[in-house]
Amino acid sequence: MLTPDAPDQPAAITVGDDVLSREDLVGAATAAAERIRGAHTLAVLATPSVETILAIIGGLKAGVTIVPVPPDSGERELAHILNDSGAQAWLDPAPVTSSLPAIPVRRHARSWHTHPEPPDDSVALLLYTSGTTGLPKGVPVTRRAIAAGLDALAQAWDWSADDTLAHGLPLFHVHGLVLGVLGPLRRGSRVIHTVKPTPDGYARAADNGATMFFGVPTVWTRVAADPEAAQSLSSARLLISGSAPLPVPVFEQIAELTGHRIVERYGMTETLITISTRVDGERRPGWVGLPLEGVQTRLRSPEVDSGATDLPHDGETVGDLHIRGPMVASGYLHRPAETAESWLDDGWFATGDVAVIDPDGMHRIVGRASTDLIKCGGFRIGAGEIETVLLGHGAVSEVAVVGIPDDDLGQRIVAYVVGDRVPETELIALVADQLSHHKRPREIRYVDALPRNAMGKVQKKQLLD
Known part of the structure; x- marks a missing residue:
């Protein structure tokens, strides 16, 4: 995943205040690869740290399948991931509850040994889905798939070695790890990980020369609510959102504050x-x-x-x-x-x-299809368009629309709303006026917060349950 001919940069990776030069990264990751060569599958507790990145890159260099594990995994989920993946050991550190041995990753160790490139069809990462319908499912991701995906994005985004990517996303999913770490390394560009995706952290990254920013909709909502931090991002080249639908009002607020669509x-x-x-x-x-x-x-x-x-x-x-x-x-x-x-x-x-x-x-x-396509009274209705209209109301800060089983309609449209408690009829009428009468919610339920996973996706299954 590393590009040997990329320009040497003093700060290839920054995580919080911790900095690795490209020489540090290659030397320590190669040393880790020396210790694990011959293993087939190793787990990494994917905390936002340079040690996590060194462990993952070391595994990629050695041709070992790496299983990035969410650091907040509960006991049941952790046991499932380790058993299902067949992980032989941890690349240090290991959770105290795990009986698997831990192989240390020494930050200051160095090796310049050249390792042969593993086959394109070998599994680089074993990523686990968020598990919204039961225990997480393992997805083997090959080196070929990662290279094809990153190269296609580089073409679409004009991503080059001149860029500096900033984000604060988890390192156990596609967004934060594959795009947010392997992407810059493949392009030969810098990456600044802000540890947490806060508006202040993103503003500081902009001051340090970041040209691209990754965020999930929750992040962009918080940035939009902090005009001073948002305006700091005006100097960027691209602001990018993913992992969940971006509300249209947030898109428009960011455009107004930063000049970026x-x-x-x-x-x-x-x-x-x-x-x-x-x-x-x-x-x-x-x-x-x-x-x-x-x-x-x-x-x-x-x-x-x-x-x-x-x-x-x-x-x-x-x-x-x-x-x-x-x-x-x-x-x-x-x-x-x-x-x-x-x-x-x-x-x-x-x-x-x-x-x-x-x-x-x-x-x-x-x-x-299971939660956002609502079949109400013979109509097929997308929850997203109703959510967009409701988010346009000044009293609504967050909303999730679901279809509840209904003996008469098949499914009844219900909106879970976070925000000021205006009369239910006011929000229902807003949807009926802007969309169609049959798309109006039949019920508004006010809640203090919406259930979300680590990537900020609303867990509608929990609402339905």
Whole structure:
């Protein structure tokens, strides 16, 4: 994943106040690779630290599959990930509750031994999904898939060695690790990890020359609420959002404060990033852009048993989104039944998301088929468009719309709202006026907070439960 011919830079990686030069990174990671060569699978407790990055890069150099483990994993989830992955040991440090041995990663050790490049089809990372429908599923991600995905993004974003990427995202998911660490290393550019994705941290990174910023919608919402920090990002080249839909009001607030229209993109653990707005293309709020180089997409009707059909790309028709491309994984680890459900016989991957594609190829993600496509009174309704309207009300700071089983309607539209408690009828009327009468929520439920995972995605299954 490292590019040997990239320009030497004194601060290749900065995590908080901790700095690694490119020489430090290569020397210490190579020394780690020396100690673990011959292992097949090792776990890394993915804290936001230079030690985590050294451990992961050491594993990649040695051709060892690395399992990045969320540091806040509960006992049950941790045991599942270790058992399912077949991890032989930890690359130091290890959780105190784990009985697996730990192999130290010595920050000041150095080796300049040249290791042969592992095969392209070897598994670099074993990433675990967020587990919204049970225990997390392992996704083997090959070196070829990572290279194809990062190179396609570099083309779309004009990402070069001259850039400095800043973010504060977790190092156990595609967004923070593959894009946020391996991406800069492959481009030969610098990365500043702010430890936590705070507006102040992003403002300091801008002062230190950051040209690209990654964030999830929660991060951009907080930046938009801090005008001084937001204005610091005006000097950046690109602001990029992903991992969950970016509310249109936040897109517009950031544009007003920074002069930047945020680049949105779409991806999953199973596919890496496959769709994105281009640096030189249209940046339409609420839309995630065009397929990346080598990626194909289609919309299919959900009636699989009666024979699924392709749906038109007319900007209005909602359908199941299918994807194929060189960065898509080939299945789940030890899950043949779930693999057969998502990886179809004709070579396409069924994402489980529903989307709209316009005649120019622009994609809008409606949401998960299981929670964001609501079938109410015979209509198929996307939760996202209702959420966007409600977020436009000054009293609403956060919202999640779901379909609750209803004997009469099939599903009843319910909005969970965080914010000032205005009359329920006021919010319902707003949706009926701006969209259609049949898309109005039948009920508003005020809550103090929405359940979210580590990447900021709202866990609607918890609301439904």
